[in-house]
Amino acid sequence: MAKDFSYEILEEIAVLSENAKGWRKELNIVSWNERPSKFDLRDWGPDHEKMGKGITLSNEEFEALKKAVTNM
Amino acid sequence: MAKDFSYEILEEIAVLSENAKGWRKELNIVSWNERPSKFDLRDWGPDHEKMGKGITLSNEEFEALKKAVTNM
Numbered sequence: 001m002a003k004d005f006s007y008e009i010l011e012e013i014a015v016l017s018e019n020a021k022g023w024r025k026e027l028n029i030v031s032w033n034e035r036p037s038k039f040d041l042r043d044w045g046p047d048h049e050k051m052g053k054g055i056t057l058s059n060e061e062f063e064a065l066k067k068a069v070t071n072m
Numbered sequence: 073m074a075k076d077f078s079y080e081i082l083e084e085i086a087v088l089s090e091n092a093k094g095w096r097k098e099l100n101i102v103s104w105n106e107r108p109s110k111f112d113l114r115d116w117g118p119d120h121e122k123m124g125k126g127i128t129l130s131n132e133e134f135e136a137l138k139k140a141v142t143n144m
Contacts, residue, residue, distance in 0.1 A: 014140035016133040025133055027140055041113060041127055041137075055113055055127050061088040061097055065113075066141045068086035068099055
């Protein structure tokens with residue numbers, strides 16, 4: 001993975017799962033490259049030293065997600 | 073992207089956003105390679121002909137996500 005980017009985990013909201021190797025699927029609030037923070041759903045290695053694939057959500061997208069899941 | 077996989081969108085739960093080019097961020101229930109279906113949060117091109125990055129969630133992970141967001 002290219003290393004010419006930065007990230008800061010501003011808030012750890014929830015750990016959705018953890019596998020035998022210590023990788024966790026997490027919902028966090030993350031700032032990428034010092035840009036405004038977004039909601040971030042992603043796999044992380046132990047101690048957040050490695051990151052896996054994931055998806056970011058804007059505030060509007062997160063609100064839409066929240067609305068959808070609370071109606072299920 | 074490799075084409076030696078199959079997918080079937082079993083249920084379209086919610087469209088979280090749509091950009092000017094018609095790409096949508098969607099929450100769906102998807103079966104990948106004819107395996108048991110999972111929740112899937114992903115960017116899709118118009119008519120689901122192209123897919124972008126995304127993340128899948130097991131039932132347990134989705135329940136954990138639901139619990140987290142409903143408490144926010």
